[in-house]
Amino acid sequence: MSKSENLLAVIHLSASAVYVVVANVVSATDIRIKGVGEVPTEDFQQGQIRHFDRLKSSIRQAIIQAEEMANCRIHSVWLTLSTPELLSHNGFGAVDIESGVVETQHIVKALSLAKASVLPNTHYLMHHCQQGIFLDNQEQMVDDAIGMYANKVTVMYHLMMMPVSSRQNIQKLIQACDISIDHMLFDAVSSAEYSLMSEEREQGVCLIDIGASTTSICIYRENKLIFTHCIADGGNKVTMDISAELGLTMMEAEKLKIQRGTVDTRDVDPTRFETFPRVGMADEATISMLQLAQIIEARYIELYRVIFQKLSDEGLMDYLQRGVILTGGGSQIRGMVRFSKRLLEMPVVMTNAHIAISAYNHFDSDDKFKELNLRVGQRTLQTAYGALLYSQSEQFKHSEKSSPEALEVNKPTKFSTFKHNLSNFFKSII
Numbered sequence: 001m002s003k004s005e006n007l008l009a010v011i012h013l014s015a016s017a018v019y020v021v022v023a024n025v026v027s028a029t030d031i032r033i034k035g036v037g038e039v040p041t042e043d044f045q046q047g048q049i050r051h052f053d054r055l056k057s058s059i060r061q062a063i064i065q066a067e068e069m070a071n072c073r074i075h076s077v078w079l080t081l082s083t084p085e086l087l088s089h090n091g092f093g094a095v096d097i098e099s100g101v102v103e104t105q106h107i108v109k110a111l112s113l114a115k116a117s118v119l120p121n122t123h124y125l126m127h128h129c130q131q132g133i134f135l136d137n138q139e140q141m142v143d144d145a146i147g148m149y150a151n152k153v154t155v156m157y158h159l160m161m162m163p164v165s166s167r168q169n170i171q172k173l174i175q176a177c178d179i180s181i182d183h184m185l186f187d188a189v190s191s192a193e194y195s196l197m198s199e200e201r202e203q204g205v206c207l208i209d210i211g212a213s214t215t216s217i218c219i220y221r222e223n224k225l226i227f228t229h230c231i232a233d234g235g236n237k238v239t240m241d242i243s244a245e246l247g248l249t250m251m252e253a254e255k256l257k258i259q260r261g262t263v264d265t266r267d268v269d270p271t272r273f274e275t276f277p278r279v280g281m282a283d284e285a286t287i288s289m290l291q292l293a294q295i296i297e298a299r300y301i302e303l304y305r306v307i308f309q310k311l312s313d314e315g316l317m318d319y320l321q322r323g324v325i326l327t328g329g330g331s332q333i334r335g336m337v338r339f340s341k342r343l344l345e346m347p348v349v350m351t352n353a354h355i356a357i358s359a360y361n362h363f364d365s366d367d368k369f370k371e372l373n374l375r376v377g378q379r380t381l382q383t384a385y386g387a388l389l390y391s392q393s394e395q396f397k398h399s400e401k402s403s404p405e406a407l408e409v410n411k412p413t414k415f416s417t418f419k420h421n422l423s424n425f426f427k428s429i430i
Contacts, residue, residue, distance in 0.1 A: 007034070008391060009066070009074045011059065011174070012187065012384040013044050013081040015213035015236065016329065018055075020062040020077075021384040022070035024360060028392035031385070032360030033376045035070025037062035046213045046232045047083025047162075049169055052176075059177045069372060071362065076180045079170070080190040080387045082214040084232035087161040089118040090131070094154040102135070102145045102153050104406050110155035111402035123161040127186050130399040131156040131224040143398050155402065158225045160186050185390065186228055187383050188216035191327050193393060194386035195351035196220065205322040208307065209383070210330030212236045217307060221319050225395070231306055235330030238299045245295050246287060252279060256292065257333070263300050264335025265293045296333065304343060323347030327382060353377070357385050 006026065012019040020037035039062040043055035063074055093110030097103075115125055132141030135150040145153055167184075174181050191209045201220040209216040211234045219227040242261075243253035256276055262268060268290045275284040311317055323346040326336065331350065340348040359373040375381070390396055400406060 007070075007072060008388060009077045010384040010387040011062075011077045011079050012190075012381075012387070013059075013079065014211055014380075014383075015042065015045050015234070016211075017041060017380065018044075018058045018062040019381055019384050020059075020066040020074075021381060021388065022066045022072060022074065023388050025388060025392060028389065029356045030358075031356050031388050031392075032358055033372065033385075034072070034360050034362060035066040035068070036372070036375050036381060037065030037067075037069070038375075038380070039065070044081075047081065047085055047166065047230070049173060052169075052173065056173060056176050059173070063177060063179070069368075074179055076182045077174070078183045078185065078387045078391065079174065079181050080185040080187045080383055081170070082187045082209070082211060082216045082230050083162055083166065084214060084230045085162050085166055086126070086186060086228065086230045087120075087123060088228040089159050089161075090156070090226060091115075091118045091159055092154055092156045093117075094152060096152050097150055100149055100151065102148050102150055104146055104401060106153050107133075107146065107155060107401050108404055108407055110153065111157065114155070114157045114159060118159060119161060122163055124164045124167040125159060126162045126167065126184055127160040127189065128399055128402065129158045129160075129189070129225045129395055130402055131158060131226070143394070144401070146401065157402070158228065160189075160228055183391075185387055186216065186218075186230075187211075188218040188228055188230070189225065190383045190386035190390060191216070191351075192218050192220065192225075192325075192386065193390040194354050194382045195325050195327050198223070200322045200325065203321040204319040205325060206311070206316075206320050207325045207327065208331070209328040210234055210303070210326070211328045212330065215303060215307065215328075215330070217310075219311075219316055219320070227311075227314060227316060229310060231303070231310075233303055233306065234328075235333075237303075238296055238330070238333070241295050241299050242292065246285070246292070248276075248285065249279065252276070252285075256287065257296065260287075260289065260292065261296050262293050262334040263296045264339045265290065265297050267335055267338075268293045297339070300333075300336075300339065301343065304340070308344070320346060323349075325349055325351055327351040327379075329380065332379070351382065354382075354385060354389065356389060 008025045010021045017040045022035040024032040039058040041058040043051040091114040093113030095106045095109050133145045134154040192207045201223045204221045206219050213234050215231045217229045239254045270290045272289040359376040361369045363369045
């Protein structure tokens with residue numbers, strides 16, 4: 001990529017398509033999209049590669065589309081994806097400071113200790129978010145302690161892990177496309193960066209990203225990421241139920257769901273029947289609109305039951321003062337907000353467009369800019385945009401100071417560690 005611009009590329013792997021976005025990242029409030037690529041694929045389902053060569057081909061095609069539109073070459077990317085194999089923990093690393101001044105090496109060591117306390121040998125640290133730092137016995141956390149005086153530093157983290165084998169397969173896939181991975185993000189965190197306002201993060205909110213094959217969840221409280229989870233269920237299950245109940249092919253069921261489906265059965269006239277053309281058949285199907293809505297409603301009720309049972313088990317239900325923010329293709333079914341408010345009995349809203357994202361006119365043709373401008377408005381690209389926004393976030397800047405790469409400009413020295421019991425910490429922030 002050109003060194004004259006702060007260009008950043010993102011790949012979002014989903015169950016329905018590969019999305020690639022190239023942007024000139026000017027600041028957290030000014031991200032100019034230069035190129036996008038989108039190639040439909042069903043070869044990445046529930047966080048697993050189903051067909052390596054086909055998926056590699058899809059990624060390459062999407063990259064080429066984005067490169068041609070942005071007039072640049074992509075060599076490395078931020079990658080965002082979901083996986084039900086995700087393991088997540090809130091943890092900490094505590095370090096003694098012999099010199100009396102907090103240095104980068106101490107923050108890096110804290111992450112290493114936090115990982116060692118919860119990371120199984122079978123798993124790889126996919127993504128980490130720093131929650132805050134305690135200096136000595138102070139009760140209040142700080143965000144950045146480097147250069148401050150202290151005898152001990154304790155850094156709190158939310159750690160997101162995936163199996164080593166799955167991480168290696170993803171790495172091999174992306175490298176086979178002649179690019180490298182700069183950072184890997186859990187897609188709910190990417191979506192949250194796009195979707196959530198600061199006051200929502202502060203007061204307590206649950207983001208639910210309903211995709212085709214997975215549903216990703218994250219919870220923020222006091223501006224800290226405190227919970228992530230991924231469920232192997234999404235919009236495809238709704239399509240499968242419609243197909244099975246109404247005797248339609250999956251393609252027909254998906255079309256019927258999108259064109260005529262609703263999750264809110266109260267909106268449907270129980271006497272309403274509609275004809276639906278069948279592929280390759282002379283006869284049309286006659287469909288009860290109430291039955292269709294009931295099939296859809298039942299699947300979303302089950303999805304919410306699984307989500308909120310998990311949140312209840314984790315003791316998080318009392319902390320969602322701002323309720324739920326919905327995003328993802330599976331949340332776009334008609335009637336979703338009304339249905340969700342009634343079922344959950346809490347505030348529910350759909351994510352809106354982010355004002356920092358805009359199409360960048362670098363073309364010599366008005367038609368090309370109109371095409372880019374139209375594509376930039378697609379909801380399907382919001383997770384990729386979230387990764388761009390995350391790259392400029394204070395969260396990322398603080399978390400990066402814990403990464404081993406932070407030591408490249410700071411030579412490490414010897415220091416010791418100690419155990420510190422902070423079992424009540426997470427109760428205090430949630």
